[in-house]
Amino acid sequence: MKTILILGAGTAGTAIAHKLRRRLSNEWDVAVVDPSSTHLYQPGLLFLPFGDETEERILRERGSTLGKGITWHQRTVHAIDAERRRVEVVEGEPLSYDFLIIASGTEVRPDMIDGMLGDGWRKSVFDFYTLEGAKALQKALANFEGGRLVLNIVEMPIKCPVAPLEFAFLADWYLTKRGIRDKTELVYATPLDGAFTKPLASKTLGYLLENKGIQVETEFMTGEVDSEKNVIRSYDEREVPYDLLVTIPPHMGAGFLEDSDLADELAFVATDPHTLAAKNAERVFVIGDATDLPSSKAGSVAHFQADLMTENILRAIDDKELEPSFDGHSNCFVETGHGKAMLIDFNYETEPLPGQFPIPGIGPLPLLKECRRNHWAKRLFRLVYWHALLPARPIPISPTMSLAGKQLSAAAELGGE
Ligand SMILES: Cc1cc2nc3c(=O)[nH]c(=O)nc-3n(C[C@H](O)[C@H](O)[C@H](O)COP(=O)(O)OP(=O)(O)OC[C@H]3O[C@@H](n4cnc5c(N)ncnc54)[C@H](O)[C@@H]3O)c2cc1C
Numbered sequence: 001m002k003t004i005l006i007l008g009a010g011t012a013g014t015a016i017a018h019k020l021r022r023r024l025s026n027e028w029d030v031a032v033v034d035p036s037s038t039h040l041y042q043p044g045l046l047f048l049p050f051g052d053e054t055e056e057r058i059l060r061e062r063g064s065t066l067g068k069g070i071t072w073h074q075r076t077v078h079a080i081d082a083e084r085r086r087v088e089v090v091e092g093e094p095l096s097y098d099f100l101i102i103a104s105g106t107e108v109r110p111d112m113i114d115g116m117l118g119d120g121w122r123k124s125v126f127d128f129y130t131l132e133g134a135k136a137l138q139k140a141l142a143n144f145e146g147g148r149l150v151l152n153i154v155e156m157p158i159k160c161p162v163a164p165l166e167f168a169f170l171a172d173w174y175l176t177k178r179g180i181r182d183k184t185e186l187v188y189a190t191p192l193d194g195a196f197t198k199p200l201a202s203k204t205l206g207y208l209l210e211n212k213g214i215q216v217e218t219e220f221m222t223g224e225v226d227s228e229k230n231v232i233r234s235y236d237e238r239e240v241p242y243d244l245l246v247t248i249p250p251h252m253g254a255g256f257l258e259d260s261d262l263a264d265e266l267a268f269v270a271t272d273p274h275t276l277a278a279k280n281a282e283r284v285f286v287i288g289d290a291t292d293l294p295s296s297k298a299g300s301v302a303h304f305q306a307d308l309m310t311e312n313i314l315r316a317i318d319d320k321e322l323e324p325s326f327d328g329h330s331n332c333f334v335e336t337g338h339g340k341a342m343l344i345d346f347n348y349e350t351e352p353l354p355g356q357f358p359i360p361g362i363g364p365l366p367l368l369k370e371c372r373r374n375h376w377a378k379r380l381f382r383l384v385y386w387h388a389l390l391p392a393r394p395i396p397i398s399p400t401m402s403l404a405g406k407q408l409s410a411a412a413e414l415g416g417e
Pocket residue numbers: 007008009010011012013033034035036041042043044045046075076077078103104105106128129130159160163254255256287288289290297298299300301302331332333
């Protein structure tokens with residue numbers, strides 16, 4: 001029996017395990033390694049703090065998300081020994097492999113910032129990128145009676161780079177609904193020089209922040225959380241006071257990749273941007289948030305990569321050259337509050353542009369434009385995730401970005417790239 005070992009059974013690991021299981025004969029063991037007994041639908045964490053999502057709907061037993069013929073080792077990876085083609089685990093004997101896929105995602109690391117885990121942690125300083133954080137924030141927001149609510153991205157890269165913006169838009173909606181918007185100053189402190197990384201989307205999203213009266217503090221490199229004075233302080237000594245701080249702490253790759261030859265100083269694995277092979281080891285591939293690639297750390301990206309990586313693994317098994325097929329394609333709904341959302345579609349080369357998705361000229365979803373249809377598509381996406389994306393059922397969306405129906409002139413007209 002030969003083995004494909006997949007480290008991590010989150011969004012990326014589960015999807016590629018199903019795709020490979022379908023394509024490989026029973027000579028192959030398709031195995032995932034993951035210590036956690038539950039699978040979390042992370043996009044739901046955005047709505048949980050506002051009481052608009054429930055824990056039951058976004059958590060599933062991991063066993064129920066893994067189909068027949070997939071082996072699950074409920075173990076914690078300790079180290080990869082690429083020379084001997086084996087993986088050391090905390091709980092027992094090492095696991096051998098013929099091919100390895102690293103799908104271990106990211107860890108949210110509040111411990112990396114001075115003072116973040118100080119006296120204010122989960123009292124006046126919260127995160128929503130973890131289930132515990134989102135639940136604690138739900139209580140804090142319900143008790144919030146106005147003041148300065150500061151949203152702070154500490155540094156890039158982070159998962160779903162639009163989620164903090166979405167949080168700010170939803171906070172505007174939530175506070176309006178509670179009748180305390182006029183008693184609240186909403187502040188968005190970001191290390192970027194605008195609302196988002198891509199110029200055209202940044203401009204559009206920047207207008208939305210302005211229209212909703214959300215103050216933006218750009219190029220703010222957070223160095224410290226001072227929970228005695230209730231301020232965040234940047235490296236260049238700027239201070240932003242808060243009554244309630246919602247922070248996106250630094251992100252790093254999984255602990256077992258820290259100090260590994262395979263990874264960079266943030267423990268993200270050095271990955272070929274187009275073939276998705278690990279740069280520093282043979283027979284190793286990398287998928288999802290674990291890579292060091294400039295594509296978004298997003299579930300959509302993980303799914304597009306899973307499609308293309310499946311073909312490359314089959315090629316590697318047949319000793320054929322890998323296809324440089326991944327183009328950085330990312331596709332993301334941006335909730336803008338008050339029952340509306342936007343949709344953006346982009347890749348390494350092309351920034352989000354106006355147009356229609358998925359059928360050029362027809363849609364039904366408009367790109368880079370707020371509307372209710374996009375909001376409902378975003379809310380219903382949880383069902384698509386559980387029933388189609390995780391079990392890797394075919395969906396009619398290309399893993400590479402299509403330019404058909406997109407207004408290429410828009411970038412030039414609006415001063416984008
Ligand atoms: C608030 C929020 C909103 C988001 N919204 C969106 C959205 O709207 N659209 C979108 O596309 N994406 C969104 N994302 C991002 C998306 O959830 C992630 O990009 C996606 O889950 C990445 O998949 P992954 O498999 O790489 O990592 P994960 O799904 O995080 O899985 C990693 C797995 O590795 C396992 N693991 C870690 N360490 C070890 C170890 N030592 N041994 C074994 N296993 C290990 C973990 O237990 C976990 O199961 C959002 C994320 C957040 C936090």
